[in-house]
Amino acid sequence: xxxxxGSLLLVGLGGLFAGVTGxxxxxxxxxxxxxxxxxxxxxxxxxxxxxxxxxxxxxPWAGAASDRASAHGRGRLPIVLSGLLLAAVxxxxxxxxxxxxxxxxxxxxxxxxxxxxxxxxxxQALMVDLVPSRFRSLANGSVTFQMCVGxxxxxxxxxxxxxxxxxxxxxxxxxxxxxxxALGLREPTVSESSAAEATFRSLLEAARSAARGVVxxxxxxxxxxxxxxxxxxxxxxxxxxxxxxxxGVRPEDVSLGFIAWAVGGVIGALPAGVIGVRIGxxxxxxxxxxxxxxCLLALDRVTQASQAVPLLALASACWTLPTVNAYPLFxxxxxxxxxxxxxxxxxxxxxxxxxxxxxxxxxxxxxxxxYRPLFWMMAGYTALAFVAVLFVPRGAGEAETGPDSAPSSxxxxxxxxxxxxxxxx
Numbered sequence: 568x569x570x571x572x573g574s575l576l577l578v579g580l581g582g583l584f585a586g587v588t589g590x591x592x593x594x595x596x597x598x599x600x601x602x603x604x605x606x607x608x609x610x611x612x613x614x615x616x617x618x619x620x621x622x623x624x625x626x627p628w629a630g631a632a633s634d635r636a637s638a639h640g641r642g643r644l645p646i647v648l649s650g651l652l653l654a655a656v657x658x659x660x661x662x663x664x665x666x667x668x669x670x671x672x673x674x675x676x677x678x679x680x681x682x683x684x685x686x687x688x689x690x691q692a693l694m695v696d697l698v699p700s701r702f703r704s705l706a707n708g709s710v711t712f713q714m715c716v717g718x719x720x721x722x723x724x725x726x727x728x729x730x731x732x733x734x735x736x737x738x739x740x741x742x743x744x745x746x747x748x749a750l751g752l753r754e755p756t757v758s759e760s761s762a763a764e765a766t767f768r769s770l771l772e773a774a775r776s777a778a779r780g781v782v783x784x785x786x787x788x789x790x791x792x793x794x795x796x797x798x799x800x801x802x803x804x805x806x807x808x809x810x811x812x813x814x815g816v817r818p819e820d821v822s823l824g825f826i827a828w829a830v831g832g833v834i835g836a837l838p839a840g841v842i843g844v845r846i847g848x849x850x851x852x853x854x855x856x857x858x859x860x861x862c863l864l865a866l867d868r869v870t871q872a873s874q875a876v877p878l879l880a881l882a883s884a885c886w887t888l889p890t891v892n893a894y895p896l897f898x899x900x901x902x903x904x905x906x907x908x909x910x911x912x913x914x915x916x917x918x919x920x921x922x923x924x925x926x927x928x929x930x931x932x933x934x935x936x937x938y939r940p941l942f943w944m945m946a947g948y949t950a951l952a953f954v955a956v957l958f959v960p961r962g963a964g965e966a967e968t969g970p971d972s973a974p975s976s977x978x979x980x981x982x983x984x985x986x987x988x989x990x991x992x
């Protein structure tokens with residue numbers, strides 16, 4: 568089978584969307600909210616929580632809706648395009664929203680994050696629908712690569728051009744991504760039999776069955792993915808405080824560490840997909856977690872911020888191995904008519920790390936009396952993730968083992984029973 572380079576490039580634009588929007592929002596949304604509310608920290612936290620509320624509401628709803636639309640022949644792409652267009656409007660409006668006071672700012676935030684969260688789970692399911700099983704690690708590598716490139720480019724644009732112009736350029740980039748999707752992506756058709764099964768009740772039952780461990784290895788992948796995201800969030804949230812205290816440098820100098828992480832993601836993303844294809848997704852994740860733990864322990868021993876930069880880039884390159892291969896391994900046994908809601912469950916599992924990670928890490932830093940054990944903690948989370956992957960049965964979730972690779976007559980029976988829990992696959 569020939570590698571579908573065109574599809575891989577187009578699907579990767581979903582990652583570019585995340586890279587275009589995410590860093591700008593992280594850099595500028597808190598500042599505008601603070602300017603609008605002053606030092607009312609509780610109110611600031613309430614406004615900043617809008618994103619999480621919309622994620623909890625829209626990600627599962629959109630996943631189930633995309634499954635129903637796909638099963639009835641309408642496809643997931645219209646939902647993805649709707650989210651992109653809404654996000655583009657929000658990006659264009661946001662820099663000017665403060666002129667209309669708090670209500671204008673909150674309205675722009677709602678529009679923007681509604682668009683972002685609306686497309687998340689349908690896009691994840693669409694990627695699997697479009698890309699043959701053998702190449703899904705490469706597809707996810709393309710997503711991660713373009714996400715990291717977009718993050719670097721738009722962080723630089725934000726610093727050079729200022730918030731307003733950077734947001735307008737980002738809105739144009741999101742519109743261009745939507746146009747490329749609309750013109751370049753063509754969803755495969757589905758049978759009438761699948762449409763009859765894709766009710767909202769059956770999708771909820773699929774999620775409950777998956778959480779009970781009906782599909783072999785799924786709970787272990789949930790645990791590993793949560794710990795992977797927890798490791799990443801620990802770095803992004805706490806490294807600035809750790810670096811300034813430990814190395815005695817300015818915050819501007821610590822930012823080189825974040826740039827190094829993004830560069831490592833660019834370097835490692837595509838090779839991580841290739842490695843997943845060559846040695847298997849489970850093995851690639853184990854190698855990545857093992858090498859990442861070594862890098863993190865080495866980072867604990869450096870004495871200068873400049874020495875940490877190359878090690879952070881190397882740790883990030885290792886991080887791409889589980890990042891790129893976890894979702895393809897998770898989604899492989901899931902039939903098409905359940906992918907949207909199970910993709911939503913995967914995304915919510917990773918989001919859970921944010922809900923528990925910051926309070927947990929804060930408590931640990933209080934226990935240790937400072938930020939010094941940051942990299943030991945990250946290494947510990949990585950080691951636990953390594954152990955979790957060991958509980959994934961060999962061969963489970965690997966390429967061409969799912970329902971897409973089975974004869975159509977048996978694929979429907981196997982996929983329906985595997986996720987609803989009536990028959991163990």
